[in-house]
Amino acid sequence: MTTLLEPPTGMFIDLPNELEEALIGLGSTLPPWSVEGTSLAYATIERYRAALDSAPLFEETVNTLLRMLGGEPGGYAVVRLRNIAQALGVGDRFLRLATAILAEVATPFQPFRRWPLWKELGTNLQASPGLSTGTGYNAFHMDLVNVTRPPDYTTLLCARPDPLGAGASILSDARAAVSRLTPTSRALLTDVAYSYGSFFDLSDVGEEYKPFPVLDGAPADLGFVRFTAKMLSASGLDEAHAHAAEELAGQMVAGQVSFTLQRGDLLIVNQHRWVHGREPLGAGQCDVAPEERRLLLQLFLRDRGAVGPYAS
């Protein structure tokens, strides 16, 4: 059949009606998941797979998703589970289904042991605006930039969009941004000169990486463009290296796409290829009741068998 298809560039997956209906039915039958160490238990993966395999067009849909997530220019996808969220709510039944779908991409795991598998990212008016739960612009970054083995995928499930209609997600093809840089900047970005953040209570992400190079020279599916715009203001960064990283930040913005996640949308980002962030939430959050403010749930994925020369 169509094995030579280019990766789709639409990046949104609307489920066929018959699959949606089957998943709504299955949502009530999936058992709670178990975690083994820091990963979704193998028994749960098998159990969920056996259940979803019977759903019409599930395999085809997963194949489409995998094509969107891998290979150039792919690297992110939004699976629209809006009707399922409408039917089931966004509680346990919905999270089990989302977990089952993601387990077909890679293994859900829990790098922050102190938080549950799905970590709530709510809206906190007291948080620094640019941080996860803040209300401001969250500039381009990859998650867990300062570890030797960052999660291969980061995923964000929208439980509640900003009622003020803002907070769009921003995405950019980091590899394409790098390709538009001058050779001088690219060379500077290979230097082990960048640092960001702390390393605390993390599991299965390797060691703290400090300082790190932005470009590691590894093939795209193994290495990373280790970037967070937040490191630009880190102390100790010399002017030449800061300038190269700023140029990269500029190219990421120049190539960005943006869209606003709706309730039930599941964004999956391949961290080897794309960076992500968020536009500011709507002004006037203090007039929105706390339980109505934007709420995302975050889950990380680890590629199966991802233990190569660039992992440690």
Ligand SMILES: O=C(O)CCC(=O)C(=O)O
């Ligand atoms: O709020 C968002 O949409 C993105 C949050 C994020 O990227 C993060 O917490 O790492």
Ligand SMILES: [Fe+2]
């Ligand atoms: Fe993030």
